[in-house]
Amino acid sequence: MPETEFSDGRDTNRRHALLAVERALREHVGPSLARLEYADIRSTYPDRHYSDGWRFSVAFTDGKTRRIELVVSEVFPSIPPRAALVDRPDYLTWPHIEHDGILCLLNNLSEVDPNNPGAVALNIVNRAVRLVEELVEGKIVERDFREEFLTYWFYGASSSVRDVVTLFDPPRSSCIVRSCTHDGVTYVGRDDDDLVRWISNRFGEKAGRRLLNRTKPVVMVTVFLRLFRNGHPFSIFGKAIHEISIWDWHALSRSFAAQLSKSDHSAFSPS
Numbered sequence: 001m002p003e004t005e006f007s008d009g010r011d012t013n014r015r016h017a018l019l020a021v022e023r024a025l026r027e028h029v030g031p032s033l034a035r036l037e038y039a040d041i042r043s044t045y046p047d048r049h050y051s052d053g054w055r056f057s058v059a060f061t062d063g064k065t066r067r068i069e070l071v072v073s074e075v076f077p078s079i080p081p082r083a084a085l086v087d088r089p090d091y092l093t094w095p096h097i098e099h100d101g102i103l104c105l106l107n108n109l110s111e112v113d114p115n116n117p118g119a120v121a122l123n124i125v126n127r128a129v130r131l132v133e134e135l136v137e138g139k140i141v142e143r144d145f146r147e148e149f150l151t152y153w154f155y156g157a158s159s160s161v162r163d164v165v166t167l168f169d170p171p172r173s174s175c176i177v178r179s180c181t182h183d184g185v186t187y188v189g190r191d192d193d194d195l196v197r198w199i200s201n202r203f204g205e206k207a208g209r210r211l212l213n214r215t216k217p218v219v220m221v222t223v224f225l226r227l228f229r230n231g232h233p234f235s236i237f238g239k240a241i242h243e244i245s246i247w248d249w250h251a252l253s254r255s256f257a258a259q260l261s262k263s264d265h266s267a268f269s270p271s
Contacts (some may be wrong), residue, residue, distance in 0.1 A: 017077040017117040018052055024118030025070065028125065029056040041071060045084075045100055049073050055086065058129055062136045068128055069101075070121060077117040080106065083128035092156050094135045095144040099155075103128050164188060167198050171224065179222040180211055192219050 026033050036053035053071035060066060067086035073079055084101040088094070096104045105127045112120045134140045145152055167189040168177075179188045180195050182203060189195040192211070200208025211218045 014074075014076065017114075018072070020118040021070075021072070021081070021121040022054065024122050025054055025056065025125070028122055029058070032057040036069065036071070044069075045071065045102075047100070048102075050082070052076070058132075060133055060136050064136075066132065068125070068132075070125060077112075077114040077120065080110070080112040081121050081124050083124050085128070085132055092152060094141060095148065095152065096131060096135070103131055105131065167194050170226070172226070174226045175224050177222050177224045178219050180219045182207065188222060188224070195219055 022033075022035070033054055033056045036055055038051065041050050041053050048071075050071040051074050053069055055067055055069045057065050057067050064087075066088075069084045069086055070081050071084065072081045083103045083105060085097060085103060086101060088097060088101055091097070091099050098104065105124060112123075114120075163185045165185060165187050167187060177188055177190055178192055178195055179186055180199070181187070182199060187195060187198065189198065196208045196211050199211060
């Protein structure tokens with residue numbers, strides 16, 4: 001059979017699937033349903049391959065009406081639709097919402113019935129509404145951030161400090177340490193000697209000697225901040241912690257050093 005006949009068959013099936021979704025949505029959400037323009041989809045989700053979508057409004061129990069979008073790719077209905085929250089707080093205020101508003105509703109191994117696209121779409125919509133309602137209520141926010149702490153921390157971290165190697169067992173409390181960057185990786189040691197010894201052994205004595213350059217300091221005073229409870233990882237001293245790079249800690253370390261050196265919270269004595 002010629003490829004064009006395969007293509008025509010797939011196109012026909014896809015058109016029928018899109019019509020089934022639109023009918024199901026219109027019956028479910030009512031007159032607020034609007035079809036999205038392709039140009040708007042591409043500008044809203046430039047990193048994804050969505051081709052069709054719909055937007056509708058939902059009233060939530062906090063008294064606010066929020067817009068939700070349902071979007072599909074060219075391979076729909078083989079792959080399920082995705083839902084996105086249009087009216088949302090800043091990124092990483094709530095878990096399970098990606099940077100562009102897409103909601104995490106199904107795991108990667110979830111299977112759907114491509115022969116019943118309308119029912120699949122409504123299932124995604126109901127999951128989306130239920131998730132947003134739980135986020136509005138607030139009970140799952142702290143819990144889910146805590147359960148996936150490292151994942152969300154990585155999402156929020158500056159790209160300049162994602163690759164960090166610590167050269168010591170983490171102490172039980174916050175303390176002043178030292179850090180340096182070599183080939184894009186930040187190394188953190190208890191003191192200058194830790195860093196010089198490790199860098200020399202790993203990259204050669206010349207690289208280690210560069211750390212001791214007094215005219216152009218390479219080793220930075222750094223704060224090791226112990227989080228005793230993994231909760232929401234993005235709030236500290238009025239600034240989002242994921243926006244603080246390892247080098248920004250140098251400015252904070254002066255006030256920390258004074259406090260830590262006067263208490264028993266200094267696991268390592270500042271040098």
